[in-house]
Amino acid sequence: MKTKIRIATTSLGGCFGCHMSLLDLDERLIPLAELIEFDRSPLTDIEHCTNCDIGLIEGGVCNSENVHVLREFRKNCKILVAVGACAITGGLPAMRNFIPLEECLAESYLRGIGVENAQIPNDLELPLLLDKVRPLHEVVKVDYFLPGCPPSAEVFWTFLNDLIAGREPSLPYECVHYD
Amino acid sequence: MQAFVKNIAEENQYKATHLLRILHAIQAHYHYIPKPAIEQLASLLNIARTQIIGVIEFYSFFHLSPRGRYELLISDSITDHLLGKHALTDYLAIKLNVAVGEVRTDGLVSLDNTSCTGLCDQGPAGLVNGYALPHLDHARIDQISELINQQTPVALWPSQLFQVDDHIIKPGLLLNHPLTPGEALQSTFKRGLVATLAELDTSALRGRGGAGFKTASKWQYCRDEPENQRYVVCNADEGEPGTFKDRVLLNSYAQQVIEGMTVCAAIIGAQQGFLYLRGEYLFLYDKLQQVLVERRQQGLLGNNILNSGLDFDIDICLGAGAYICGEESALIESLEGKMGIPRNRPPYPVTQGYLGKPTVVNNVETFLAAAAIAHLGGDWFASIGTGQSKGTKILSISGDCAKPGIYEYAFGTPIETILNDCGAEELLGVQIGGPSGLFISDLELQRKLAFEDLATGGSFIIFNKHRNLLDIVNNFTRFFAHESCGFCTPCRVGTSLLKNQLAKIIDGHGSAGDVVALEELCVLVKNYSHCGLGQTAANPIISTLARFPELYQSRLKNISYEPGFDLDASLENARQLANRNDAAAHLTQVEQD
Numbered sequence A: 001m002k003t004k005i006r007i008a009t010t011s012l013g014g015c016f017g018c019h020m021s022l023l024d025l026d027e028r029l030i031p032l033a034e035l036i037e038f039d040r041s042p043l044t045d046i047e048h049c050t051n052c053d054i055g056l057i058e059g060g061v062c063n064s065e066n067v068h069v070l071r072e073f074r075k076n077c078k079i080l081v082a083v084g085a086c087a088i089t090g091g092l093p094a095m096r097n098f099i100p101l102e103e104c105l106a107e108s109y110l111r112g113i114g115v116e117n118a119q120i121p122n123d124l125e126l127p128l129l130l131d132k133v134r135p136l137h138e139v140v141k142v143d144y145f146l147p148g149c150p151p152s153a154e155v156f157w158t159f160l161n162d163l164i165a166g167r168e169p170s171l172p173y174e175c176v177h178y179d
Numbered sequence B: 001m002q003a004f005v006k007n008i009a010e011e012n013q014y015k016a017t018h019l020l021r022i023l024h025a026i027q028a029h030y031h032y033i034p035k036p037a038i039e040q041l042a043s044l045l046n047i048a049r050t051q052i053i054g055v056i057e058f059y060s061f062f063h064l065s066p067r068g069r070y071e072l073l074i075s076d077s078i079t080d081h082l083l084g085k086h087a088l089t090d091y092l093a094i095k096l097n098v099a100v101g102e103v104r105t106d107g108l109v110s111l112d113n114t115s116c117t118g119l120c121d122q123g124p125a126g127l128v129n130g131y132a133l134p135h136l137d138h139a140r141i142d143q144i145s146e147l148i149n150q151q152t153p154v155a156l157w158p159s160q161l162f163q164v165d166d167h168i169i170k171p172g173l174l175l176n177h178p179l180t181p182g183e184a185l186q187s188t189f190k191r192g193l194v195a196t197l198a199e200l201d202t203s204a205l206r207g208r209g210g211a212g213f214k215t216a217s218k219w220q221y222c223r224d225e226p227e228n229q230r231y232v233v234c235n236a237d238e239g240e241p242g243t244f245k246d247r248v249l250l251n252s253y254a255q256q257v258i259e260g261m262t263v264c265a266a267i268i269g270a271q272q273g274f275l276y277l278r279g280e281y282l283f284l285y286d287k288l289q290q291v292l293v294e295r296r297q298q299g300l301l302g303n304n305i306l307n308s309g310l311d312f313d314i315d316i317c318l319g320a321g322a323y324i325c326g327e328e329s330a331l332i333e334s335l336e337g338k339m340g341i342p343r344n345r346p347p348y349p350v351t352q353g354y355l356g357k358p359t360v361v362n363n364v365e366t367f368l369a370a371a372a373i374a375h376l377g378g379d380w381f382a383s384i385g386t387g388q389s390k391g392t393k394i395l396s397i398s399g400d401c402a403k404p405g406i407y408e409y410a411f412g413t414p415i416e417t418i419l420n421d422c423g424a425e426e427l428l429g430v431q432i433g434g435p436s437g438l439f440i441s442d443l444e445l446q447r448k449l450a451f452e453d454l455a456t457g458g459s460f461i462i463f464n465k466h467r468n469l470l471d472i473v474n475n476f477t478r479f480f481a482h483e484s485c486g487f488c489t490p491c492r493v494g495t496s497l498l499k500n501q502l503a504k505i506i507d508g509h510g511s512a513g514d515v516v517a518l519e520e521l522c523v524l525v526k527n528y529s530h531c532g533l534g535q536t537a538a539n540p541i542i543s544t545l546a547r548f549p550e551l552y553q554s555r556l557k558n559i560s561y562e563p564g565f566d567l568d569a570s571l572e573n574a575r576q577l578a579n580r581n582d583a584a585a586h587l588t589q590v591e592q593d
């Protein structure tokens, strides 16, 4: 049997919408599964990346843990792909970039409705938030960007098939035209 | 306040097109535009409140929150940097006890940066309540601080503080022979309008504002439009850093410039003209109004000019600190009292300009030359220059040279001649045409001043070998990011990305892929922007990358990638808030194996 293309996926500061969109490939998942296998991914519960061909990441970089995960992906994936608006620009979570971190945390943990025993969480287990939500390419080198919120199943299909076939990926206009 | 605003609105006949003038008056009086004034204007002028707020936010010289009663702005042009602007601003901030970008707590004074003020040959320069302050140095700053702390009204400050010089160093064909007022009009009427347009055609005069469109064709197209109302606009926005020749022309050759506009009006059939004067040249406003008054008295403006039957008059409109308003369609929007956002072209202003009517927009120098041609004929002008560039070009020369100022050269003059004349030594290179133009190195001095080789609106900024090229490029790139009007994404976002990506490299966070990423960004901003600003915003990077790639490369780290910001520092706030400082509360800048 031909060795399968190994793919890792994760969501940093994302909503899993991009992952759901990948699953929208529906019946095309079956032929795809002949060609690929998943490494670290919410779909497999493998906790850490091993050597992979492709890393797909949705969501921007919001906290220190995101930085570690992103670096693990960069280190282990030959090709790293920023998937969706959040990974490419920071997206919706980056709307907090215009509000000081202190105010964001106060709004959620000190003044929020129904908050009891108000305090800023400080457990050592918790990752710390970055001042600003960053797109992936501001933290590590990114090889490809799949636009969309989320990118359509068609985008994943075209992109992965191009890569698997060894072609330079190229998205037709319909795939990146939104209005 | 109500009475004040009502009065100003009334003086402006409640016209929404006069919004900028009205806001200028309110800003000058209150040092900002108070909210109640906005509400009141909205109903008096019958326009949306949000439209007024949009205009206030668009222009740098209008503010929604109070500035100091003495509002100091220091020119951030590269030419002012070369002359020691940074140290002087620091000194000023200490003297006046106010930080850059802030208003002092007592509200007396505010201090900030502003884009090039057009005093590049006599900087470092600034503005106080809009009036130009050239030649800033420690002594003058001491004097200014004293005047402010004693609350002396600006009108009573010593006039020597405001003394702006012409510095005409090398006059030529045009500057040597100013016309007597009325001469060009008399010749025009005598020869006939069609024949005069033909002379302009023979002269092959091309626009001096940068784009170089043939002036006779522009006037002809406008004349041919089947409309009964037309307008003439003189573009005196002169915002390109390093350009100041229009300032000198309006100071000492205004009669002839206005005569050029009047000849244009006669030929195209316009009754109303506008002179759009950049806000930074407020100090010329009264003087120019006086010239208009004199010309009306001499029968050279107003009704039945020189008994020819021509009725034509001119209004002066002040800009408010927006480089984009030099772009002709943005300028027209601004004349109409709106935000200066460039229109789609076509239709060009010659078909649909001011209030949708055919409009000729020309540069100050174009009108100056047109007046001379109307008097002396086309052959006189076309006899000098090169194949595609006839006549002379007036240059604003500044930067590292012995004699900065105004120079007039025949087209075709080699750059080397110009540099010798102004006393440029130990040359690194010259920025020709301002930040939107081209940086040439000391190896290209045989190139020529001409549309077919080095086209320029007239800005020549000279840099010697002791200057850091990347600092220069950084200044220019920041200028565009600041001046982008924000209408289209490739420029609004692109110019900021250019700024950040360049800063990343300059600050030493760059690695192999970063110059390539910068180049790709340049192509994107250049090719997809809506107007000339965005289309030229990457030029400083493109032209220096082509000439000095090793300079960029030398800043790169020999690793595959590093973030352009301090990762660990961006956790500092969170550390403070959670009161943590354990190992997991820190990040390394690059991944450690």
Ligand SMILES: Cc1cc2nc3c(=O)[nH]c(=O)nc-3n(C[C@H](O)[C@H](O)[C@H](O)COP(=O)(O)O)c2cc1C
Pocket: B206, B207, B208, B209, B210, B211, B212, B213, B235, B236, B237, B238, B239, B240, B323, B324, B325, B326, B327, B328, B329, B361, B362, B363, B364, B366, B531, B532, B533
């Ligand atoms: C961003 C931008 C700024 C400009 N600034 C000026 C200016 O300050 N003065 C000027 O005459 N033309 C300026 N122009 C060019 C004008 O759009 C227009 O081409 C010119 O005023 C036409 O006059 P001319 O044919 O006499 O050159 C600018 C263009 C752009 C794109």
Ligand code: SF4
Pocket: A013, A014, A015, A016, A017, A018, A058, A059, A083, A084, A085, A086, A087, A091, A092, A148, A149, A150, A151
């Ligand atoms: S890009 Fe859209 S779908 Fe994807 S993670 Fe962000 S918000 Fe969700």
Ligand code: SF4
Pocket: B324, B341, B342, B483, B484, B485, B486, B487, B488, B489, B491, B492, B529, B530, B531, B532, B533, B534, B535
């Ligand atoms: S290119 Fe820049 S200045 Fe021109 S319209 Fe677009 S945003 Fe405005």
